[in-house]
Amino acid sequence: MNIVFRWFGREHDSVSLDKIRQLPHVTGIISTLYNKKAGEVWTRSEIKELKQTIANSGLILRGIESVNVHESIKAGTPERDRYIENYIKTLSALGEEGVRLVVYNFMPVFDWTRFLLSKPRGDGTTVLAYDDEGIHKLGPEKLATWLQDQTNGFLLPGWEPERLSRVKELISYYSTCTEETLFTNLGYFLNAVIPTCEKYDIKLALHPDDPPWHIFGIPRIVTHLDNLKKIITLNPSPLNGFTLCTGSLGVHPQNNVVAIIEALYDHIHFVHVRNLKITNTGKFEETSHLSCDGDLDIYSIMKTLYDYGYDGAMRPDHGRAIWGEQSIPGYGLYDQALGSAYMYGLWEAISKSNQRKHVLTGV
Numbered sequence: 527m528n529i530v531f532r533w534f535g536r537e538h539d540s541v542s543l544d545k546i547r548q549l550p551h552v553t554g555i556i557s558t559l560y561n562k563k564a565g566e567v568w569t570r571s572e573i574k575e576l577k578q579t580i581a582n583s584g585l586i587l588r589g590i591e592s593v594n595v596h597e598s599i600k601a602g603t604p605e606r607d608r609y610i611e612n613y614i615k616t617l618s619a620l621g622e623e624g625v626r627l628v629v630y631n632f633m634p635v636f637d638w639t640r641f642l643l644s645k646p647r648g649d650g651t652t653v654l655a656y657d658d659e660g661i662h663k664l665g666p667e668k669l670a671t672w673l674q675d676q677t678n679g680f681l682l683p684g685w686e687p688e689r690l691s692r693v694k695e696l697i698s699y700y701s702t703c704t705e706e707t708l709f710t711n712l713g714y715f716l717n718a719v720i721p722t723c724e725k726y727d728i729k730l731a732l733h734p735d736d737p738p739w740h741i742f743g744i745p746r747i748v749t750h751l752d753n754l755k756k757i758i759t760l761n762p763s764p765l766n767g768f769t770l771c772t773g774s775l776g777v778h779p780q781n782n783v784v785a786i787i788e789a790l791y792d793h794i795h796f797v798h799v800r801n802l803k804i805t806n807t808g809k810f811e812e813t814s815h816l817s818c819d820g821d822l823d824i825y826s827i828m829k830t831l832y833d834y835g836y837d838g839a840m841r842p843d844h845g846r847a848i849w850g851e852q853s854i855p856g857y858g859l860y861d862q863a864l865g866s867a868y869m870y871g872l873w874e875a876i877s878k879s880n881q882r883k884h885v886l887t888g889v
């Protein structure tokens with residue numbers, strides 16, 4: 527197991543690589559090319575440059591989060607083949623550059639969705655919070671501006687302005703879309719790209735939908751265990767896998783994160799550790815990573831990953847805004863640093879109590 531940090535690039539991130547480098551045991555970075563639109567081809571030299579920038583700070587690029595999937599692929603419109611070709615070219619360039627982990631998501635129109643980005647918790651910290659009623663009152667077109675106004679000018683990951691200026695048009699692609707259509711379209715995509723993953727040994731790590739239910743009447747399928755199992759049957763390659771995002775999955779009333787690990791451990795290629803509290807039906811807010819602060823038992827999740835021999839990367843996912851830090855919502859240095867130290871601490875305790883050696887890999 528190795529712990530990585532997400533980095534949004536010099537242009538966008540308030541956290542520098544040099545600061546990440548000072549975190550004990552964090553040796554890796556997960557990043558992307560933020561200037562690329564979904565569907566654009568990445569070149570080897572662009573990837574090399576990203577790798578080099580990270581290496582110059584003494585860190586290693588461990589994977590890409592994310593190579594975004596063009597809307598036509600999710601919606602299954604006629605232009606999808608062209609964009610799948612582009613995706614394959616990008617995967618090949620990444621493979622040639624030695625990248626072996628690629629995160630993506632299959633959420634129609636919106637990536638992760640929240641209602642408030644700085645909800646005060648009463649202890650001086652703020653967190654990201656979701657409220658189903660709140661977002662439905664706003665409606666899909668106002669949501670993007672509503673959120674953008676809460677970011678203090680920072681980038682909102684997954685909410686590219688270019689995409690959001692076309693929300694109405696994008697939603698119209700899904701007017702007749704059902705869960706079945708999304709499964710079929712995901713299967714079509716996987717069957718086309720997996721051979722390239724096989725050629726380069728690239729693990730695909732599909733991020734669960736966040737939140738894991740339909741929003742604005744548009745279906746979402748990466749939501750609960752039965753659907754995750756079904757996604758594996760679309761293409762049974764061992765490279766067809768998931769990002770186990772504890773927070774995204776854990777908020778679905780049907781999901782037990784430990785049971786998901788037990789059922790799918792062979793297909794877990796990356797882990798996001800996040801904790802939250804469900805405050806009411808369709809309402810939740812994020813918390814610090816600690817089990818005592820949220821509804822998820824992070825110890826049991828880590829223990830199950832350990833017991834099944836997980837040896838991939840994991841990162842703290844989201845954190846509170848603490849000590850007055852200004853950052854990309856959810857991605858400040860301070861609380862993610864506390865999260866990563868907590869993750870390391872749990873893993874060390876679990877591995878030492880099991881007397882297994884060499885489970886914490888640095889390089």
Ligand code: DNO
Nearest residue numbers: 592629630631638683684733
């Ligand atoms: C939010 C993240 C997501 C995730 C993408 C993966 O904080 O977990 O934006 O990176 O959904 O494609």
Ligand code: MN
Nearest residue numbers: 771774798843
């Ligand atoms: Mn996540």
